[in-house]
Amino acid sequence: MGRFLNTIFILFVVCWICSFTNKAIAGNAVKTDVRIIHASQGQNHIDPKLSDLAEELSTVFKYTSYRLIKEKNMGLNENQKGVVKLPDERSLVVIPTRINGENIKYQINIFKSGNQVFSTQILLKNKRSITIGGPKFKNGYLLFNISGKTL
Amino acid sequence: MKKACKIYDEKTIGKFVDNELSSEKSKTISEHIETCPICDSITAKYNHLSNIFVQSTSKQLDKIDTDLLGQNVLEQIKREENNFFKKVFDYFSPKLYLKIASIVAIMIISLTYFQERLIRPLDIIGPSAIVNSVDGNVSSVMIFETKKSKHTIIWFSEA
């Protein structure tokens, strides 16, 4: 019986150490998903792929329609540039500048016709997302939902 | 039941088929078989059986009579059946502690995995992101978060 408990103890310690190394290893790359959304006050419509986010956004915005224009999933290393082409000659550049298990530091830039129109530095909680919005588009606005998850 | 031969019994014919009799007796029996349909059919039957057994147990065939051999084959089949139950039984017997330990280990691993998912929602109490800086050709910028999941939103108006 003592042997049995010993084995359990050793395995427990191994698992415990593994859970730490797992956190230490995380931080090499980050899965970055960008969703480009068109929000407007047009006909009631919520894209099924946006149901989670739209519900959240509807608590602060008065838009009735949320359409997913584009989705891009990228695996980015630290300081690797992720570019997403947007409508109206716009583009979004996302760079994870620092990655650790808890947070991801992102540099996010928005360009229009090659000129930078907006830039921000954020510290995103791992496995969560941020929404940036503002550019006018087709009787509504463009929203960019950026989520990050360490690999 | 078949009619039995009045001169030779089945066992003797079996020994004849297996070449276990003296050459003299073998010769007598082979002559008898020519005239006795009962012994002839027994010989045919034993020849057929020995052909089957020869393939797997040719060596034993020289020493053991076919009745016993048949029994051995049946026992072998039985043993293989028992083997399966033995394997199942083995899993729960000798190194039982190792097996339980491995099950416990799997449980711990899955717990640490689910722990992340179960504890995560508590993190939602804080904002999803902290905005360090905002810059650009904009007329106004608003930073706010949703009530429920504290989802961070940056809203800017292009100049």
Ligand SMILES: [Zn+2]
């Ligand atoms: Zn006969």
